Amino acid sequence: MTSPEIRKIIHLDMDAFYASVEQRDDPALRGRPLAVGGTRERGVVMAASYEARQYGVRSAMPASTARRLCPELLFVPPRFEVYKEVSGQIREIFAEYTPLIEPVALDEAYLDVTHNLQHEPLASKIAQAIRAQILARTQLTASAGVSYNKFLAKLASDFRKPNGQYVIPPGRGxxxxxxxxxxxxxxxxxxxxxxxxxxxxxxxxxxxxxxxxxxxxxxxxxxxxxxxxARAEDHRPVQADRLRKSVGAETTFAQDLHELPDLLAALLPVVAKVWAYCARTGESGRTVTLKVKYADFQQITRSRTLPAPVPNQRELERHGHELLAALLPLPKGVRLVGISLANLGVGEAPNPSGQLTLF
Structure with a gap:
């Protein structure tokens, strides 16, 4: 009986993608702390340059918090059409090496290069070649992780960021x-x-x-x-053109909440995190689901399916609030709330004018 073939997986992740595109296209922004998004008083950071990250600025962070951490922070509005165009250029490079490409977002993908179009036996060489081509064609840097499964490849790509790569070979996972x-x-x-x-x-x-x-x-x-x-095991295959069916986020409270205003406020960053994914991918969904876990760990969900995808963050927040208000009066304290969107990619893409409006 032959042993199963050891897969060769690459995880490619663009470095601070949105912010790097803005710095590439505007030399005045280079070397300066920059955030994409957050252009309104209650906006959210969608992406931060590495100069901004040194101050603790991160994606999905409220713009007000980012400004406190870095008073010199520059904010620019997102240009999704440009990001999608650059992402398409990168995808074309991937396709020169393998048809097994699983996009995670505009700036991230898994590639299975076990049997690749270049007949190159070393996945690390393929990763180097892809990164070099990305730099030559887009003037942007990418980091790569190479290993024998997706979990380890993802870990490895974070290990030498930015503009680096790391290999976790069989036997070292x-x-x-x-x-x-x-x-x-x-x-x-x-x-x-x-x-x-x-x-x-x-x-x-x-x-x-x-x-x-x-x-x-x-x-x-x-x-x-x-x-x-924990045993470095992950048997998930790279799924070409995998369609994500839903996206969600949740938060657990340090202390149980009992009042609607507190719960509504707690829902704000959760919705922002979900909408950050929608803005990043250009997708939205028609089914909004609220998840509530009570103090005794009883869990309930409430959903509504709309005739068209949620158009902007403000509308997602409104539906979440209405689903939450319908649970009143609360029978007991709440320890967790979550929000999710399903039926992704149905109909029109999110309305850019509403993407950064946080409630």
Whole structure:
């Protein structure tokens, strides 16, 4: 019986894509702290240059917070048609090497180069060639991660940012994962990392020591995913032209909330995060779903399907508020709220005029 073929996966991630395009096209912006978006009083940062990131400015951050962190921060409005055009140029480069391209967003994709069009046996050489072509054709830099599965390739691409690449070869995945803090794992956000820390799990090595039953007890289906990635296992294939069906975000509160005004305020950054994805990809959806988890961990969802995709962030916020208000009076405290959009890519793309209007 032959062993399964070891895959060769590349994760390509453009460096500060939107901000880098703006700096490329306007020399006056180069070397300066820059944010794309946030052009209104209650706007949101969609992308930040590396100069701005040094001050702690991050995407999905309220513009007011970004200004406090970096008073010299420059804001520019997004130009989605330009970003899509550049993304198309990059996609053409990918297609010269493999048809197995799984876009994650305009600035990010997985490539399976196990059997590639250039007949190059070394995936690291392909990654170098792609990055060189991207620089030559677009004057933009990209980072790459190379490994034998998607999870490790994603981790590797973050390891040498910006404008670098890193390889995690077969036989080294487990050692690489063991040394990482759980908060560095793709798929484990700050809230989950804090919960893992409360359980005494701080590193990949700690996570690997936990029984799968314990992880599923605390994290449900996600526990099985954590159990696998602690062992550097990820069997997901690169899916060419994969269509994402939904996008969502949620937040867990340090203390249970009981009043509608507090819940409405807590929903603001959650909606902003969802709409940041819509703005980045040019997609929207027709089905809005509110998720609420009560203090006793009882979970409910409420949805509404619209005749057309949600056109802007303000409308997504309105639907979220109405779904939340329909739950009154609250039977008990709330520990988590989330919002999601489904039926993505149906009808018109999001209205750019509404993309950065935060409530």
């Amino acid at each position: 487990l050692a690489f994962v063991e040394a990482l803090a759980v908060g560095q794992f793709h798929g484990i956000g700050p809230v989950t990392a804090a919960r893992l820390n409360q359980l005494g799990i701080f590193t990949g090595a700690d996570l690997r020591q936990q029984p799968e039953a314990l992880l599923t007890q605390h994290f449900g289906k996600a526990g099985r995913y954590y159990y696998a990635i």
